Amino acid sequence: MDFFGLFDRKQKSGQIAKSRLQLVLFQDRMNTSPEMIEMLKSDIIKVLANYVDIDEDGLDIKIGSQADGGSNDAGPALMANIPIKGWKKR
Amino acid sequence: MGEVIVITSGKGGVGKTTTSANLGCGLAAAGKNVVLIDADIGLRNLDVVMGLENRIVYDLVDVVEGKCRLKQALIKDKRYPNLYLLAAAQTKDKSAVSPEQMVKLCDTLREEHDYILIDCPAGIEQGFKNAIAGADRAVVVATPEVSSVRDADRIVGLLEAAEIKNIRLILNRLRPDMIKRGEMMTIDDVVDILAIEVLGLVPDDESVVMSTNRGEPAVADENSRAGQAFRNITQRIMGHDVPIIDLDEVGGFRAWLKKTFRKGN
Numbered sequence: 620m621d622f623f624g625l626f627d628r629k630q631k632s633g634q635i636a637k638s639r640l641q642l643v644l645f646q647d648r649m650n651t652s653p654e655m656i657e658m659l660k661s662d663i664i665k666v667l668a669n670y671v672d673i674d675e676d677g678l679d680i681k682i683g684s685q686a687d688g689g690s691n692d693a694g695p696a697l698m699a700n701i702p703i704k705g706w707k708k709r
Numbered sequence: 710m711g712e713v714i715v716i717t718s719g720k721g722g723v724g725k726t727t728t729s730a731n732l733g734c735g736l737a738a739a740g741k742n743v744v745l746i747d748a749d750i751g752l753r754n755l756d757v758v759m760g761l762e763n764r765i766v767y768d769l770v771d772v773v774e775g776k777c778r779l780k781q782a783l784i785k786d787k788r789y790p791n792l793y794l795l796a797a798a799q800t801k802d803k804s805a806v807s808p809e810q811m812v813k814l815c816d817t818l819r820e821e822h823d824y825i826l827i828d829c830p831a832g833i834e835q836g837f838k839n840a841i842a843g844a845d846r847a848v849v850v851a852t853p854e855v856s857s858v859r860d861a862d863r864i865v866g867l868l869e870a871a872e873i874k875n876i877r878l879i880l881n882r883l884r885p886d887m888i889k890r891g892e893m894m895t896i897d898d899v900v901d902i903l904a905i906e907v908l909g910l911v912p913d914d915e916s917v918v919m920s921t922n923r924g925e926p927a928v929a930d931e932n933s934r935a936g937q938a939f940r941n942i943t944q945r946i947m948g949h950d951v952p953i954i955d956l957d958e959v960g961g962f963r964a965w966l967k968k969t970f971r972k973g974n
Contacts, residue, residue, distance in 0.1 A: 631891030633887075633895065636893075637894055637901075640855050
């Protein structure tokens with residue numbers, strides 16, 4: 620009971636609805652245009668390639684919630700897992 | 710030349726048919742020549758909401774299949790002589806009509822009528838594609854709930870992909886008391902998320918259920934707040950600048966109504 624009371628005071632359900640929708644729609648919009656994710660991927664690779672050697676096959680980019688990363692704010696977040704083979708010699 | 714407006718939502722049960730009936734009656738009351746098309750083949754309902762269920766002889770599928778002339782299938786409304794209903798077939802399915810046939814039908818109706826309103830079925834499949842095929846404008850109906858707004862967003866994307874430029878939002882079943890308490894998304898929240906212009910706000914109102922029970926759309930009821938909201942939307946569709954309804958006033962009216970009702974008892 621106390622827990623719910625606390626939760627209630629923290630954030631009203633209207634606000635929760637809005638932030639949940641923002642996240643889910645971000646994912647929906649991305650999923651309806653997979654080519655956008657591909658473009659994003661290739662652009663990120665292009666930029667990073669100036670600094671590091673990337674394992675392109677191991678590259679994983681997805682849209683998730685910031686909450687997944689431990690933050691309290693549940694807004695959408697771009698999560699990228701980019702394995703690095705080594706630094707570029709300058 | 711008339712204008713073809715599709716009334717759509719993605720999600721079912723948010724008020725597409727009620728909105729279609731009310732806007733049709735509203736436009737007819739304003740003197741416009743209007744045809745309402747029920748595109749929900751297999752699940753027709755616009756006829757009962759309009760109170761015209763006993764007058765159907767021919768339907769939309771009969772027209773496209775050439776079983777009757779278009780004029781024979783247009784059911785004249787009880788209240789407005791300049792309002793017609795083209796009912797959906799109840800025993801067929803969505804594939805009985807093609808988008809090309811809908812475009813042709815809309816183009817024919819456009820010649821003699823000011824507004825053609827199409828009540829779109831729920832979903833994004835064939836029925837939706839048929840309903841939007843001939844449309845110049847779209848009205849997206851949503852309620853301030855996560856499921857409805859999510860589906861509305863998808864619909865807006867599909868309408869844009871179909872190159873329908875004029876897309877407006879009707880937010881239906883608003884509860885000002887809940888918005889005040891922070892337990893319902895605000896109008897700004899929904900507009901923020903969907904990023905389309907608001908055509909109108911309709912409060913959650915018992916009178917809509919009551920008038921639908923009778924087969925008489927609320928727009929004709931002078932005492933109905935939802936009816937007033939639909940009258941305002943009608944004006945905006947015709948291009949008149951009418952301010953958006955004040956929700957606080959709606960709350961005040963509900964309170965007043967409750968008080969009066971108790972006194973009456």
